[in-house]
Amino acid sequence: MNFEYLKTTFSLLAVCSIMSCGDDTIDTADNGEDGGGEIGFTGLSYEIVDTGVLDFYDNDAIITASGVGDAFYGQDATYMGNQPSYTDNGDGTVTDNVTGLIWQQNMGDKMSYADAVAFVETFNLGGYSDWRIPTIKELYSLSNFTGRCFGDDAVDMFIDVDYFDQPIGDESIGEREIDGQTWSITEYVGRVMNGDEAVFGFNFVDGRLKSYPKYSPATGAPNTMYFRMVRGNTAYGENDFTDNGNGTITDHATGLMWQQADNGENYDWEHALAYAESLTLGGHSDWRMPNAKELQSIVDYTRSPQTTNSPAIAPLFTCTSILDYNGNPGQYGYYWSSSPLQDGPTPYTDAVYFCFGEAEGLMNGQLLDVHGAGAQRNDPKAGSTDNFPDTFGPQGDIRKVYNFIRCVRDTN
Structure with missing residues (x-):
């Protein structure tokens, strides 16, 4: 199957849809799968704009599009969202x-x-x-x-x-x-x-x-x-969550359905993608790894380990608690996105993650929250557990490589 062709076709369809729709009302009622009582809705107040990523990557290079079941299938460029307009x-x-x-x-x-x-x-x-x-x-x-x-x-x-x-x-x-x-x-x-x-x-x-x-x-x-x-649109960025009672949560503002709890496992990027593509949950099998902008939509910036003793996410969700870099309890992990981040002489080695706990860094030998719970940084997609976690950059960012994942799907 020619995935580059599909992406181009979907992109044109998305643009045509934007141009032809007059009232921005979208019917995203459930499609009949057993969803544990998921609620249908019309209209989205918090439309997520796509990242614009069109290239496909392995751990360190641009590649041709992967097919279903292949390594690196399910990354950002695999799925088309609302194209920027x-x-x-x-x-x-x-x-x-x-x-x-x-x-x-x-x-x-x-x-x-x-x-x-x-x-x-x-x-x-x-x-x-x-x-x-x-x-x-x-x-x-x-x-x-x-x-x-x-x-x-x-x-x-x-x-x-x-x-x-x-x-x-x-x-x-x-x-x-x-x-x-x-x-x-x-x-x-x-x-x-x-x-x-x-x-x-x-x-x-x-x-x-x-x-x-x-x-x-x-x-x-x-x-x-x-x-x-x-x-304009003063409701933008406000979530409207429903716990579907089947391990999933629907955000009626974005039209996205989320995995309620991570599975407690850490993965490098390739294997996180594979986990998402193989997940069956709540009667659905079309789960994927969220792109950076989808993942940011569920960050709750009113919460943090320092102030609410919780991750920066709504209490309906469950995050696995972890030890910090120094081995102390009460911290929460990084969560992979499917989006790349290009930096440096080897620009294709890293992908985006979000910190739902503190964005830790080691500065002058002191472990600090250097960027805040809810920060978005980047990790190498792959690396040996003998070499990671390590520290990097002027604020000594803790790089882990092996991160959590919370999967997402479209409700329509």
Whole structure:
């Protein structure tokens, strides 16, 4: 079967569907399989935009598309979601035709968090004055995973630069090119590093979602980052979960059904994909590994091990508790996504994961929550248990390689 052909066909069908639908009402009632009382619904307030990934990968290279039952089948490019679709309104704003959100096109200069909160109160653009700072879920909807960086250097942005500007860091003042982070309104409910207040942001230059300190630990001065204001669809990012009573949970806001509990096992990326493709649960056998944007949709940024003694996910879900890097209890793991993250001289070796526990790093011999529960980073797809876990990068990110998985399927 020619999967490249199928992907192209599905992409065209998705675009045609977007263009032809006038009321955005979608009937996603259950298809008759035994789903333990799953609820049908119409309309989606939290449409997930696809990552845009079209290439297929093994552990370290681009490959031709895998067939059903082959190694690496089920990765991001195997499945087509809502393809990104934007309209440049010609007035400094861009409409996302999938989410219904309207965005500021050009961000301007970096601001402190407090200054941005004050600024948006009187912000007027395109004839509208109802702008707001986006939540981290709204902001993440703009991300794609066709981007690439090379260490501290920018290569290809993780946002569609045909519609949006994306500044990079100013090396003339000591910044790195990848210092182009965009903050959201979402504050971390815990503390990072050595007790620092922090705010979640996404870096459209290097493809990571982290919680960045509000203030400089060295001087106490407010840190500054970019902000991209948004308006419209105030329900975006709000989940509507139902426990189906059969080991599955439906999110009526996104149209996705989730595995309620992970299976307690850790896998490298290849074997996590295989597990997802072989799963039968709740009368369904069409489970898959979620892409990065699907997985982020179930992060609960009001929860963390520090503040609620829980993972950053709704209490309806179950996460296996684990020991931290130092062997202490009370922590939760990383969860694989099917999406790649391209960085460095060997750009095809890593895939995206989300931290549902603390985003641990080892700095100066001290184990810290360096990026916050709910952060998105990346791990090598494969490696020997003799070599991992290890530490990597300026914050000493704990890399595990063997991570959990929570599977997903479409309800329609």
